[in-house]
Amino acid sequence: MYTIAGKPVDELVREYGTPLYVYDENAMRQRLGDYRELFRDDEMETEVVYASKAFSCLAMVRLAAEYGFGLDVVSGGELYTAGKAGFDMSRVYFHGNNKTLAELQQAVKARVGTIIVDNAMEAEVLAALMQDADYRVKTLLRINPGIEAHTHHYIVTAHVDSKFGIAMTDEAEVVQTIRLLQACPNIEFAGLDAHIGSQIFDRNAFAELVRKLFAFAVRLQQEYGIRVHTLDLGGGFAARYTEKDAPIPLPEVCRCILDTCREENRQAGGLIRKVIIEPGRSIVAEAGYMLYTVGFMKTTPNRHYIFVDGGMSDNIRPALYQAEYDALIAGREEDTPAMTYTVAGKCCESGDVLIDAIKLPKTEPGDILVMKTTGAYGYAMASRYNKLPVPGVVFVRDGQAREVIARETYEDLISHEK
Numbered sequence: 001m002y003t004i005a006g007k008p009v010d011e012l013v014r015e016y017g018t019p020l021y022v023y024d025e026n027a028m029r030q031r032l033g034d035y036r037e038l039f040r041d042d043e044m045e046t047e048v049v050y051a052s053k054a055f056s057c058l059a060m061v062r063l064a065a066e067y068g069f070g071l072d073v074v075s076g077g078e079l080y081t082a083g084k085a086g087f088d089m090s091r092v093y094f095h096g097n098n099k100t101l102a103e104l105q106q107a108v109k110a111r112v113g114t115i116i117v118d119n120a121m122e123a124e125v126l127a128a129l130m131q132d133a134d135y136r137v138k139t140l141l142r143i144n145p146g147i148e149a150h151t152h153h154y155i156v157t158a159h160v161d162s163k164f165g166i167a168m169t170d171e172a173e174v175v176q177t178i179r180l181l182q183a184c185p186n187i188e189f190a191g192l193d194a195h196i197g198s199q200i201f202d203r204n205a206f207a208e209l210v211r212k213l214f215a216f217a218v219r220l221q222q223e224y225g226i227r228v229h230t231l232d233l234g235g236g237f238a239a240r241y242t243e244k245d246a247p248i249p250l251p252e253v254c255r256c257i258l259d260t261c262r263e264e265n266r267q268a269g270g271l272i273r274k275v276i277i278e279p280g281r282s283i284v285a286e287a288g289y290m291l292y293t294v295g296f297m298k299t300t301p302n303r304h305y306i307f308v309d310g311g312m313s314d315n316i317r318p319a320l321y322q323a324e325y326d327a328l329i330a331g332r333e334e335d336t337p338a339m340t341y342t343v344a345g346k347c348c349e350s351g352d353v354l355i356d357a358i359k360l361p362k363t364e365p366g367d368i369l370v371m372k373t374t375g376a377y378g379y380a381m382a383s384r385y386n387k388l389p390v391p392g393v394v395f396v397r398d399g400q401a402r403e404v405i406a407r408e409t410y411e412d413l414i415s416h417e418k
């Protein structure tokens with residue numbers, strides 16, 4: 001039988017049912033440990049910040065804390081989750097292009113360590129809010145460096161018309177916004193932040209980003225006397241979804257970024273004290289598995305359909321980004337493929353196809369279909385479309401399973417209804 005972190009999937013299905021989000025906790029711990037070891041430097045301070053939007057829940061936030069990570073949150077809800085998990089608020093980074101006043105107040109009340117200011121209006125609101133705060137908040141300014149990493153156009157964030165950040169080319173706006181922040185005694189302007197997209201396979205993209213940010217930091221210092229001492233390079237490190245994907249191995253990405261930073265920093269006379277990265281997907285994606293039970297099947301002129309008991313409600317990525325996945329039939333992963341199947345969900349949308357074409361051994365109703373690399377932006381983007389309850393989440397470590405989020409019940413589905 002196919003196992004996840006030493007636990008046979010048929011046992012998981014017996015104990016928790018399907019559809020089910022399963023995480024290999026050993027794999028996540030390995031990954032967190034790897035980042036911690038690899039993103040280190042003798043000359044500059046470094047910090048790895050987990051982008052919790054990829055998969056945010058109490059158990060995951062605690063895991064990130066255990067490995068000494070910072071935490072990136074993008075909403076009041078993620079901030080609340082961090083607080084409830086007991087995360088050190090001084091290590092929280094609050095992102096977002098349209099933080100509401102209530103969210104900013106919540107952040108200040110919680111004494112969040114760093115706020116990433118996205119635009120000039122936010123700087124004004126924050127400066128007003130911090131006037132009578134009882135602590136000093138660090139800020140980074142989100143910059144759009146104009147680098148287009150090769151990825152799906154929905155997840156590209158740094159093209160000229162991006163909703164995120166102030167364009168590096170709009171220097172007057174950048175300077176004015178920084179001055180606004182610097183004028184407030186309770187705000188420390190620490191530096192610049194950029195995030196150039198997600199699922200980036202191109203190693204030059206990160207080196208180019210580092211060079212651009214250093215050049216810009218030097219320019220701000222020389223032309224305007226603005227001191228930048230921290231650079232946050234964002235996330236976007238790729239995961240392997242199918243055999244077509246070849247993510248740059250973690251040691252190489254980290255080395256490339258740190259080498260480029262060190263080199264640039266020497267030329268910049270040691271201007272930069274601290275470098276931050278914010279991986280999300282690359283920490284949780286490959287550790288995640290989705291277990292489904294195969295239901296009805298049918299053959300049309302051009303397709304052999306396998307219908308599973310979940311779909312776009314638990315994983316919207318195929319419908320949203322044409323994301324591709326690999327899967328197997330538990331207990332038959334060594335069998336030779338019998339034919340090419342289409343794996344479709346049970347939602348009332350023709351676009352509810354999880355895998356367009358995959359070779360699998362002969363499959364039957366009742367089989368367990370294991371979809372791989374579902375750990376990022378799956379549960380996080382789940383919906384209750386068709387009033388399907390959101391599946392539960394189980395972590396498996398050394399063969400032991402523990403439920404970290406209970407499966408929703410029908411009662412949960414109507415619990416807010418009057």
Ligand SMILES: *Cc1c(COP(=O)(O)O)cnc(C)c1O
Nearest residue numbers: 051195198235236278279280281
């Ligand atoms: C989404 C996001 C990340 C994480 O991106 P991944 O592709 O999951 O690594 C990091 N930083 C910012 C600002 C983001 O918006």
